[in-house]
Amino acid sequence: MAAPSLLYSEVEDDLRASVRALLADRSPWNAVLARCETDQPYDTSVWKSLAADLGCAGLAIPEKAGGAGASWREAAVVAEEVGRAVTPVPFLTSSVIATAAVLALQESAQAAEIGDLLERLAAGRTAAVLAVPFSSAPDAAFSKALLSDAPFSNTVRADDAGRLSGAVTSVADARVADLFIVPATASAGPALFVVDADAAGVTLDAATSLDLTRPLADLTFTEATGRQLASNDAAMTALSRALSTGAAVLASEQLGIAEACLELSVSYLKTRYQFARPIGSYQALKHRAADLWASVAQARAVARYAAACVADDDPDAPVAVALAQAYCSGVAVRAAEECVQFHGGIGFTWEHPAHLYLKRAKSDSIALGTASRHRAALGRLVDLPAAT
Structure with missing residues (x-):
């Protein structure tokens, strides 16, 4: 190919x-x-x-x-x-x-x-949200890590009548969802159910969220009526595909964060004067900005490749997704941190947008698997021996 x-x-x-x-x-x-x-x-x-x-x-x-x-x-x-x-x-x-x-x-x-x-x-009439912790990595689909990993208790079970009971923590955008797609354990094995957000037995409690622009919430299902969409292999494949695609596209969101932070930083370096000269003319700051530009350019390449691979259902998609998340999350965080630093005192204030980018970048670095988890997955995918 x-x-x-x-x-x-x-x-x-x-x-x-x-x-x-x-x-x-x-x-x-x-x-x-x-x-x-x-x-x-x-x-x-x-x-x-x-x-x-x-x-x-x-x-x-x-x-x-x-x-x-x-x-x-x-x-x-x-x-x-x-x-x-x-x-x-x-x-x-x-x-x-x-x-x-x-x-x-x-x-x-x-x-x-x-x-x-x-x-x-x-x-656009319906907003749906997959009811899993926002930190769930693609390889966590229907595994113990997704269903009952400490310190969470993210176990939802379905009875034979399709009633769901259990809890899921740290679900992103749950507050604006019209319905939830819920991974659950049924008597016949893993299954996916769709549950209306306003259905009886569904409760939502706000969770502490670092990113104010993407709030998290804890979901509790108490004999909530669900409609089964798939079971067993089909359900596991759909969940894995959703998390993998999400991780690939998240890399592009992280790229956008890094690009915005770089642009804000360069603009400020050009217009902020100290000692009658723009601070961007000082060599130390120029080098830091140039290094950041190179990292953003590299992030664009890996993010684009990941998006192309999931779009084309390329066999290299798992490698591309793991690589994109292993790299882009760190670039976004670094770009946001540098944006705060470049702006000096004003960069630490609530009235400047730098903190919005830093919080989104930090939150995204945990979402859908941390960089270290994706690096470990990448090592397995390309048959690298584990560190001893």
């Missing part, structure tokens, strides 16, 4: 321009910060414009299912812009992770319900 192109297509450039213009107009950083100071960080009107009016919610959904018929490459471009603007919308969780899980089930026995769910997701 030929190596995918890492260049942005004309369509992707046009999509980027549209999304960037929307977010710059409707979700500037000062508006994001103002909403974070309230109990309603999400701007549902911005989400409607992004998901429905621009059609971003259905980018990866086939046209026959009501979507745009594009791919995860285009979704990754949107994720870049969402990261660049630290916009509080459930694009990653609903339009990527949950959608990837549903797409993997198109050939299942519940094809009619899957088709209806895809149409609702594509139209």
Whole structure:
């Protein structure tokens, strides 16, 4: 198979321009910060414009299912812009992770319900969230690490009538979800259920979240009625595909964070004067900025490759995803930290956007598997011997 192109297509450039213009107009950083100071960080009107009016919610959904018929490459471009603007919308969780899980089930026995769910997701009428801890790595799907790893108690069980009971901690964007896709253990084995967010027996408690623009919540199911979407191998494949696709697209969000932090830093270095000269003219700061630029350029390459691999269902996708998360999460955190440092005293203030990027970068570095976990997975995938 030929190596995918890492260049942005004309369509992707046009999509980027549209999304960037929307977010710059409707979700500037000062508006994001103002909403974070309230109990309603999400701007549902911005989400409607992004998901429905621009059609971003259905980018990866086939046209026959009501979507745009594009791919995860285009979704990754949107994720870049969402990261660049630290916009509080459930694009990653609903339009990527949950959608990837549903797409993997198109050939299942519940094809009619899957088709209806895809149409609702594509139209932006429904926001769905996969009910797993936001830290779940792709290789944690239906393993003990996902279901009962300390210090969490993320076990959901289903009885023969499809009633779900259990709890899941640290679920991202649960507060704006219309429905949850819930991995559960049934009598016949692992299964995926869909549960309406307002169903009886579903309770949601806010969890402490570092990232104010992507709040976490703990879910509790008490004999909540669910509709089974898949079981056994189909359910395990769908969950693994969702987490893997999410990790690939998350790398593009991390790239967007790093790009925004680099741009903020360079702009400040050019305009802030000390001793009658711009601080960017000092060699030490120039070297740090140049090193950061090189890291961002490398992050762009690995993020683009990961998005292309999951879009094309490339056999190299597991390696590309592990590599992207092993590298991009660190670059995003470093870029945000440097942004704070370059700005000096103002960079530590609440009134400057640097802390929004730092918190999103730090949160993203844990999401869908830490860099160290992905490095370990990468070592296994390429048959590197374990350290002794």
